[in-house]
Amino acid sequence: MVAVIRAHGLTKAYGDLVAVDGVDFGVEPGESFGVLGPNGAGKSTTMRMLGATLQRTSGDLAILGRDPAHEGPIIRAHLGVVPQQDNLDTELTVAENLYTYGRYFGLPRAHLRERVDGLLAFAQLEEKRDVKVDALSGGMKRRLTIARGLVNEPSLLLLDEPTTGLDPQARHILWDRLFRLKEDGVTLVITTHYMDEAEQLCDRLVVMDGGRIVAEGSPQGLIRAHSTREVVEVRFGSDRNLEVAAHLGGIGRRLEILPDRILVYSDSGEHDLQEIVARGFMPVTSLVRRSSLEDVFLRLTGRSLVDE
Numbered sequence: 001m002v003a004v005i006r007a008h009g010l011t012k013a014y015g016d017l018v019a020v021d022g023v024d025f026g027v028e029p030g031e032s033f034g035v036l037g038p039n040g041a042g043k044s045t046t047m048r049m050l051g052a053t054l055q056r057t058s059g060d061l062a063i064l065g066r067d068p069a070h071e072g073p074i075i076r077a078h079l080g081v082v083p084q085q086d087n088l089d090t091e092l093t094v095a096e097n098l099y100t101y102g103r104y105f106g107l108p109r110a111h112l113r114e115r116v117d118g119l120l121a122f123a124q125l126e127e128k129r130d131v132k133v134d135a136l137s138g139g140m141k142r143r144l145t146i147a148r149g150l151v152n153e154p155s156l157l158l159l160d161e162p163t164t165g166l167d168p169q170a171r172h173i174l175w176d177r178l179f180r181l182k183e184d185g186v187t188l189v190i191t192t193h194y195m196d197e198a199e200q201l202c203d204r205l206v207v208m209d210g211g212r213i214v215a216e217g218s219p220q221g222l223i224r225a226h227s228t229r230e231v232v233e234v235r236f237g238s239d240r241n242l243e244v245a246a247h248l249g250g251i252g253r254r255l256e257i258l259p260d261r262i263l264v265y266s267d268s269g270e271h272d273l274q275e276i277v278a279r280g281f282m283p284v285t286s287l288v289r290r291s292s293l294e295d296v297f298l299r300l301t302g303r304s305l306v307d308e
Contacts, residue, residue, distance in 0.1 A: 002065050004029050004156050004187045005050060009059035012045050019045040021211035022059065029155075032178075032188040034198045034205030036293070038301050042211040043191045044084075044160065050189060051158055052076050064156060077105065080154035080186075084161040086141045088133045094144055095120065095129045102151040115151060122177065123147040139170030146177060150186075157181065159190045163197060175200055195293040209301045219293055226299050227291035228253050230269035234276060234283040235261045244281050251275050256298060265295070 005027035012020040020042040027033045037043050048054035049061060052068035052075040061068060063075050088097050095116055102112040120126045123143040128136060136144065142162065149157060162178070163171040171194075178201055182188060192198055198205055199219045207215040207222070215222055232252065236244045238260060245257045252264040252272045266272040269288035276283070 002029075003027060003062070004031075004064060005033075005189070006062045007059065008061075010046070010049065010056055010061055011058045012042075012049060012054065013057045018211055020049070020056075023206075023208070023211075023213045025206055025213065025216065027187060027189060029187055030182070030185050032182050032190065032201055032203045034202035035189065035191045035208060036193075036195075036198055036205055036297065037208035041208040041301075043208055046208070047158055047160055047189070047191060051079060051081055077152065078154055078156065080149035080152065080157040082146050082149045082157065082159040082162055084164060086145045088141060088144060088148070090133045093130050093132055094125055094136070097133065097144060098148055098151055101148050105152045107152070112151075115153075119147040119150060122150070122180070124173070137170070139166050139173060142166060142170070142174060143177060146174070150181075154186070156187045156189070159188060161191055161193065163192070163194065171197070195297060199293050207297065207300050214300045215296070222296045223291050223293065227295040228265040228267055229291060230266050231289055231291050231295055232264035232266055232269045232273050232276075233261050233285075233287040233289065234264065234273070235285045236281065236283055247279060247281065248276060263295070263298075265291070 003026045007026070008024050009022045010020060011018065011022050023046070035043050035046060045054065049056050049068070050063060052063060052072040055069060064078055066075050068075050089100065092100060098116045098119055099112055102115060107115070120129055123146065125140060125144060125147070128140065133141065133144070146162070163174050166174065178188060190201060202219060204216070204218050206213045215226065217225065235241070241257060241262050245255055245262050248255060248262070248264070252266040254265050256263040256265070264272050273286055273288060
């Protein structure tokens with residue numbers, strides 16, 4: 001099968017500032033592909049190039065088998081885009097937002113009316129059909145934005161921070177909608193700051209930092225490669241963490257000292273927690289958990305989500 005996206009040496013520079021620095025990656029049909037990284041890593045610039053709205057400085061890029069430098073309009077006609085910020089028309093109803101957007105693609109009116117009905121069902125917004133956008137909750141607006149991005153039946157959907165600002169219940173509803181799209185064979189490219197979201201949704205992902213890709217693989221593969229089986233989180237108070245950490249040498253594989261806690265990367269979390277206590281240090285709070293993508297993110301970029 002032809003790759004949906006293929007990038008080689010992809011670079012975008014603004015004068016002396018190199019926002020994306022020679023990255024290589026590919027996305028296969030039906031794959032859910034994640035792009036992670038701290039602010040300023042080059043994620044948004046990469047997404048704009050994938051969306052055929054920003055020209056690359058150098059390198060090769062093929063989207064749906066076409067070069068966006070020469071066939072941008074054709075590519076955009078087959079893309080679905082969900083921006084980070086909802087940009088719905090607040091003067092129109094839910095159904096009118098979908099219908100009007102569909103007309104931009106030149107879809108026939110009769111086909112579009114049927115398509116709108118299907119998208120309202122997909123987004124669980126059938127009862128809000130004739131309600132104006134301003135009356136919707138944040139989660140409903142997000143689902144409507146995703147439904148709007150599907151109006152042209154795209155084979156590739158780009159989602160930039162799809163659940164930012166949503167409460168946990170709304171996030172899980174949205175995850176369910178994205179799982180359904182993946183089951184239907186839609187290729188997803190997702191940027192997110194939520195590590196649990198990336199673990200849930202992404203078959204494979206890249207971690208970017210400073211415009212470059214610093215790691216690539218499946219969520220579990222990255223965790224195995226860059227972290228330990230378990231992590232012990234201990235807190236001694238922000239004024240004591242650094243002092244205590246100096247006495248924890250030899251415990252676990254390595255330590256990470258954050259402003260609010262100490263992380264002990266461990267093959268046996270309970271054993272290492274007992275060793276900390278045996279050395280005379282009683283944490284205010286403690287937690288033994290499995291390693292996650294957040295630990296990988298911290299190891300590769302030197303930043304935790306607290307820094308974002």
